[in-house]
Amino acid sequence: MPLPPELSALFEAARLARERAYAPYSGYAVGAAVETEEGRIYSGCNVENAAFPQSLCAERVAVAKAVSEGHRRVRRLLVLTEDGGTPCGGCRSVVAEFGSPETEIIVVNVEGHWRQYRLEELLPVAFEMSFVGRPSEPSRGRS
Numbered sequence: 001m002p003l004p005p006e007l008s009a010l011f012e013a014a015r016l017a018r019e020r021a022y023a024p025y026s027g028y029a030v031g032a033a034v035e036t037e038e039g040r041i042y043s044g045c046n047v048e049n050a051a052f053p054q055s056l057c058a059e060r061v062a063v064a065k066a067v068s069e070g071h072r073r074v075r076r077l078l079v080l081t082e083d084g085g086t087p088c089g090g091c092r093s094v095v096a097e098f099g100s101p102e103t104e105i106i107v108v109n110v111e112g113h114w115r116q117y118r119l120e121e122l123l124p125v126a127f128e129m130s131f132v133g134r135p136s137e138p139s140r141g142r143s
């Protein structure tokens, strides 16, 4: 089944970002794109580093770009990899910070096969801001 038309802009942003992936160590290029509550799209690619723990996942790059442009709510995340890999645990927590249990996570492989999840399926019982004494909704930034 092809991707639905409402995901085509998100897919194209992730595809272009994946072409810019810096993955000389793993060879595992990842492109990601987030759609904010306002409908803006921000993309990211993985950026590896010779000091391996300093490497950045594509998903976190995309979320950080959205937040740095004043957006605080993520509606959807699309991730494009060779084999349709799902976001790592750390990225799931980062998406949880700016999304909701209903945030859509779409994983796509290079052949166009895709699966869609809700964040709560990939990260049940997320660690969230209420555990550290903060209200459950992040402030909105620009809106």
Ligand SMILES: [Zn+2]
Pocket (backbone or CB within 6 Å): 057, 058, 059, 060, 087, 088, 089, 090, 091, 092
């Ligand atoms: Zn990750």
